[in-house]
Amino acid sequence: MLSRKKGGLMSYNTINSNMANVYNFYVTSYAPKSSTPYDTHKKSELRSVYNSIVKMNKESPLFILDTSKESREFAVGIKENARELRNTIASLGGLDEEELLNKKVAYSSNEEIATAKYVGSKKPDDDFPSYEVEVNRLASSQVNLGKFLPADEPAALAPDTYSFDVGIEDLSYEFQFSIKASDTNSDVQARLSRLITNANIGMSAQVIDDGKGGSALRMESDATGLKEGKKMQFLISDQRTSKTAGVVDYLGLDYIASPASNASFLVNGEEHSSTTNHYTLDHTYELQFRGVSSEEGETASIGIKTDVESLAENINTLVSGYNSFLQAVSEYSAVQPKSDRLFHEMSSVARVYAKGLTSAGLNLNLDGTLEVDNNVLRQKATSENAKEAFASMKGFTNSILRKSNQVSLDPMHYVNNVIVAYKNPGKNFASPYITSAYSGMMFNSYC
Numbered sequence: 001m002l003s004r005k006k007g008g009l010m011s012y013n014t015i016n017s018n019m020a021n022v023y024n025f026y027v028t029s030y031a032p033k034s035s036t037p038y039d040t041h042k043k044s045e046l047r048s049v050y051n052s053i054v055k056m057n058k059e060s061p062l063f064i065l066d067t068s069k070e071s072r073e074f075a076v077g078i079k080e081n082a083r084e085l086r087n088t089i090a091s092l093g094g095l096d097e098e099e100l101l102n103k104k105v106a107y108s109s110n111e112e113i114a115t116a117k118y119v120g121s122k123k124p125d126d127d128f129p130s131y132e133v134e135v136n137r138l139a140s141s142q143v144n145l146g147k148f149l150p151a152d153e154p155a156a157l158a159p160d161t162y163s164f165d166v167g168i169e170d171l172s173y174e175f176q177f178s179i180k181a182s183d184t185n186s187d188v189q190a191r192l193s194r195l196i197t198n199a200n201i202g203m204s205a206q207v208i209d210d211g212k213g214g215s216a217l218r219m220e221s222d223a224t225g226l227k228e229g230k231k232m233q234f235l236i237s238d239q240r241t242s243k244t245a246g247v248v249d250y251l252g253l254d255y256i257a258s259p260a261s262n263a264s265f266l267v268n269g270e271e272h273s274s275t276t277n278h279y280t281l282d283h284t285y286e287l288q289f290r291g292v293s294s295e296e297g298e299t300a301s302i303g304i305k306t307d308v309e310s311l312a313e314n315i316n317t318l319v320s321g322y323n324s325f326l327q328a329v330s331e332y333s334a335v336q337p338k339s340d341r342l343f344h345e346m347s348s349v350a351r352v353y354a355k356g357l358t359s360a361g362l363n364l365n366l367d368g369t370l371e372v373d374n375n376v377l378r379q380k381a382t383s384e385n386a387k388e389a390f391a392s393m394k395g396f397t398n399s400i401l402r403k404s405n406q407v408s409l410d411p412m413h414y415v416n417n418v419i420v421a422y423k424n425p426g427k428n429f430a431s432p433y434i435t436s437a438y439s440g441m442m443f444n445s446y447c
Contacts, residue, residue: 052409061423066416070335075411078342081328082407088321089401092314101318101390101397104128105310110300112291118304120284130303131281132268134293139224139263139277142233147252148214151186155179157250163243164253168202168221168234175199176243189217189251203234217251225262225275233260263289266299308381315393316372319362322350322400323369338414342407343368349399356392 065071092103106116113135120128163176175195179188189207196205196219205219221233236253238245248254263274267281277289285302293299305313326346332339347368350357354364361377362370380389407414 049409056410059423059425062420063417064420065412071415074332074336074339075415077332078329078339078414079408079411081325082404082411085321085325085404086401086408088317089397089404092318092397101311101314101394103310103314105305105313106285106302107305107309108300108302110298113293113298113300114290114302115288116300116302117286117288118284119280119286128284128304129282130301131285132266132299133281133287133302134266134297134299135263135289136266136292137261137264138289138292139275140258140261141221141224142256142260143221143258144219144234144236144253145255145257146189146217146219147250147255148210148216149185149189149251151209151213151215152184154181155183155185155188155250157188157246160244162238162245162247163241164236164238164245164248165241166196166201166203166234166236171201173199173201174241179247186215188247189215192217192251217253219253221260223275224260224277226260227275232256265289308378311381311390312374312377315362315377316374318397319370319372325404326368336414336416338416342414346400346403349396349403352399353392353396356389357396360389360393362393 092101104118104120106118108114108116114133157179159179159181161176161178163174166173166175175192177191177195183191186207193205193207196203202223203219203221205217207215208218209215219234219236223233226233236248238248263277263279265272265274265279272279279287279289281287281302287302304310326343329339329343329346333343350364350368350370357364357370360380361373361375363373365371380386383389
């Protein structure tokens with residue numbers, strides 16, 4: 001049992017049956033989940049979504065939905081995959097037709113030290129600076145390692161209810177658990193491992209063995225580095241806990257085997273530090289530190305790729321996102337017959353632009369996916385008629401963007417349903433409850 005202490009009072013951290021938890025269950029189990037800058041929206045964009053929903057509701061027929069678990073998984077899955085595809089397109093230069101596929105792409109000359117991603121907003125004709133990055137130390141998490149105890153021997157703790165406190169991120173959590181007379185050391189360690197990891201408080205635990213019949217509990221913080229004024233990521237103690245104490249000393253939970261540390265690196269010879277292995281350089285490059293320079297002076301050169309290389313990478317990213325969406329939809333064909341309709345609609349977009357795509361180096365496969373011929377792509381990008389050659393590419397990109405927005409807005413269109421009645425065209429009022437079917441279908445079984 002986990003409880004959180006605040007101001008000396010204990011409030012149990014129970015899981016509320018709310019929509020966020022239900023949705024998160026499905027999205028983490030059955031669909032990709034990522035957070036990008038393209039998930040934030042302006043008021044005008046939200047107003048546009050609202051107007052689209054009103055229009056859709058006004059003309060939507062009345063129908064009975066299939067509310068099975070498979071349908072819930074499918075609805076969340078295709079909605080999230082459509083959002084992922086939209087974000088992929090947005091990341092290639094924005095959602096404006098003129099900017100599509102024009103995003104600059106960063107390079108790193110030594111990706112074993114650091115990789116780079118362009119996150120700036122400068123115009124293509126601006127002068128982009130380059131940097132030399134040397135990594136001396138990676139940011140690391142805190143690791144506590146308990147005592148190695150004989151795994152199969154009975155725990156040398158009297159049967160009782162025990163507890164200990166974990167202080168992390170300026171919060172204090174109390175873990176309570178029971179020990180039975182039949183419990184072995186590994187039983188207790190495994191129980192605590194599940195308790196700590198499933199609590200989702202910013203750390204995880206696992207039972208490790210020494211190969212000699214002994215086992216110990218290893219705990220690690222999710223976060224790396226230490227902010228100014230902090231000495232550790234988490235602290236484990238049972239000195240002032242509410243139940244029986246003794247488990248911290250017996251299992252050795254408070255021993256810090258590896259303290260958290262900040263990343264240390266040089267940029268053009270100037271020393272810097274970071275609490276994580278991500279670092280934004282000059283509001284232009286997002287660096288991900290991968291390893292330490294093997295010798296003093298070994299650097300990774302960070303800069304911008306040429307326009308041709310940037311275009312080629314953008315198109316490869318687009319094709320990868322498009323193919324991933326088709327693959328995700330096809331996985332539901334056995335349980336959701338209407339998924340075939342979505343697959344056909346999306347792949348038909350590529351067929352419409354097939355001739356232009358092929359001339360630009362994108363070949364349409366029989367299964368609807370695309371394959372990039374990078375040699376043809378680069379030749380076209382450097383030719384005199386490059387703009388005309390890639391006109392179909394931009395048309396294709398805009399079309400799948402519109403389709404992904406449609407799927408994200410109304411995933412229920414592709415869920416099995418039985419139409420009961422059609423509305424009288426042009427003489428209807430907007431129904432505010434039509435879109436509730438999407439959330440209500442998932443929420444229903446949790447009430």
